[in-house]
Amino acid sequence: MNTDPKTKETTKVLELARSYEAQGFVVKTAPAAEDIPFDLGPYRPDLLAEKEGQHFIIEVKKAGVPLSVDRLQALAETIRQHAGWRLLLVPTDEEGPVLPTGNTNELVSWQAVAERAKRADHLLQLGESDAAFLMLWSAFEAMLRRHAEQVGLPIERLSTAALLDYLYSQGELAYEQFEQARAALQVRNRLVHGFEAAEATQEARPLHTLVEHLLQEWTYTQNAA
Numbered sequence: 295m296n297t298d299p300k301t302k303e304t305t306k307v308l309e310l311a312r313s314y315e316a317q318g319f320v321v322k323t324a325p326a327a328e329d330i331p332f333d334l335g336p337y338r339p340d341l342l343a344e345k346e347g348q349h350f351i352i353e354v355k356k357a358g359v360p361l362s363v364d365r366l367q368a369l370a371e372t373i374r375q376h377a378g379w380r381l382l383l384v385p386t387d388e389e390g391p392v393l394p395t396g397n398t399n400e401l402v403s404w405q406a407v408a409e410r411a412k413r414a415d416h417l418l419q420l421g422e423s424d425a426a427f428l429m430l431w432s433a434f435e436a437m438l439r440r441h442a443e444q445v446g447l448p449i450e451r452l453s454t455a456a457l458l459d460y461l462y463s464q465g466e467l468a469y470e471q472f473e474q475a476r477a478a479l480q481v482r483n484r485l486v487h488g489f490e491a492a493e494a495t496q497e498a499r500p501l502h503t504l505v506e507h508l509l510q511e512w513t514y515t516q517n518a519a
Contacts, residue, residue, distance in 0.1 A: 302386045306354050307340050310384060314350075319343040332376055337369060339381075349379040354386055366460075367445070385453065402436035404513050411505050418502065423495040424485060430501045431482045434475070437505065441466065441512045454479060474504055 311321045322329055325342040330351070341352040351373055370381045402410070410433040417426035438457050445466060458479070462472040477493075478501050484491040 303340075303354055306384065306386045310341055310343075310352060310354070314341070314343040317345075319345040319348075319350075332372070334369065334372065347378045349376075350382050351379065352382045352384060354384050385456070401440055402433060404437075404440070404509065407433040407437055407505070407509055411502060411509065414498070414502055418498055423498045424491070427478075427481065427494040427498040427501065428485060430498065430505055431478065434478070434501065434505050434508075437508055437512065441508075444512070471504060471508070474500055478504075 307323060311323055314321050320343070322342045323340065325339060327334075327338070329342055339351045340354045341350075343350040343352060366381075366383065373379045373381045410429050414426040414429045414433075417423075417429065435454055438454070438461065442457060442461060445464065455476075458467070458472060458475050461467045462469070467475065478497050481491050481493045481497050485494060
């Protein structure tokens with residue numbers, strides 16, 4: 295199997311183009327500056343997919359090449375100022391459906407996150423660590439994606455691990471929070487793939503504390519904005 299990064303990138307671009315076309319989008323690969331009705335400077339995306347007022351500017355993340363979060367935020371903010379236009383970042387190794395989820399209204403709400411944290415606390419008191427952990431993780435991931443959208447990252451297509459990296463690099467997560475989240479991610483992966491995860495018992499309570507802390511911090515920031 296060819297693992298050359300450039301080949302993987304080209305393959306992913308073609309795969310995305312075919313998938314969007316199958317869903318009725320008009321797709322242009324390597325679109326020119328004149329294909330986009332506003333100025334993005336020297337930036338050129340890999341794909342432009344358009345249908346019925348939806349305009350997706352798509353960049354395929356190059357394997358092994360670090361991305362500038364500041365650059366992503368600036369691009370996403372410029373693009374979001376135009377109705378119906380969005381920037382999507384797609385890793386070369388991503389699997390699954392290619393259409394973005396739509397918007398943050400489809401994510402668990404801040405209120406629902408708080409309610410899940412309370413239910414998880416009750417499960418912890420009952421000794422149901424695995425169930426409590428998975429409930430907390432689903433709430434935590436919704437929080438990450440809502441907050442990333444709030445600070446301007448094009449995050450619909452990023453893995454949770456990549457999202458944690460970007461939020462940490464921007465100072466949205468403290469080092470201790472980042473390390474705790476990475477440890478919890480390993481437990482989550484074991485649980486959802488059918489493996490025993492004795493660590494769930496010891497990780498559930500710290501994850502609950504992390505969710506409560508970030509819930510207060512991020513919702514306060516949102517309300518104050």
